[in-house]
Amino acid sequence: MWLLFLGFAGGVVGAIAIGARLGRRTKALPPAGEPPRDRGEAVRRVLKHLQRKTIAELGDGTAAVVMGTVRALPGVPLLRAPFTGTECIGYHLDIRSARLEYGFHLPQLREEARCVSFEVVDPTGSLIVSAEGLELAVTDGPIGHWDPPLPPHVSALVPGYHYFAVTVEEGLLLPGSLVLVCGVAVRELAATDYRDGAHALVMRATSTFPLVASSDADLFKETDRPIAPEELRARR
Secondary structure, eight states, X not given: OHHHHHHHHHHHHHHHHHHHHHOOSSOOOOOOOOOOSSHHHHHHHHHHHBOBOOGGGOOTTOEEEEEEEEEEOTTOOOEEOTTTOOEESEEEEEEEESSOBTTTBOOEEEEEEEEOOEEEEETTEEEEEOOTTEEEXXXXXXXXXXXXXXXXXXXXXXXXXXXXXXXXXXXXXXXXOEEEEEEEEEEEEOGGGTTTTOEEEEXXXXXXXXXXXXXXXXXXXXXXXXXXXXXXXXXX
């Protein structure tokens, strides 16, 4: 799934580049940026550039980005973040060396992102986001900096070969957060609804489309020229 996701994020970059070169009667796509350097950046790239829809606009098999409020699902245990110990729906831990490499890049020493299934609600409806195959990125959490010798609670999370200063960022997805989710919406018969045949709208990953989410505040402003998912498929 990770290879599919990287390829898809690269496809977003490629679609921007092709649209910029070919030109359109409609508003042109923005210039392409560099390929995503890491997983978190790739998640953000997808959510920033793909077209958004309300939950009510999603049909069975519709791929889109939706924006809404996070709710915990009854009976789904919450997670505990590894650094702060906060109870949450999802977390994204990113530990980097504080020594710059070529290109002014801070090398990533450890990354861990986990999320349970949750509900997203907007003014038009609600859907369930599956945890299966979900790529979560929350990159606007507080960043801490530690010089050696590292305190035990930090060194326990850092690879043993690293002896220099580090930064630690732990972004959290909490109930009540505003979130962007991209995936494919499908209508499924919920286990609790088998008697009346009611279906729930579930957002999932597919073999050709990723499932990604982020609550980064800077992503909520949509780009001037969002890319429709079918535009990506048409260019492959």
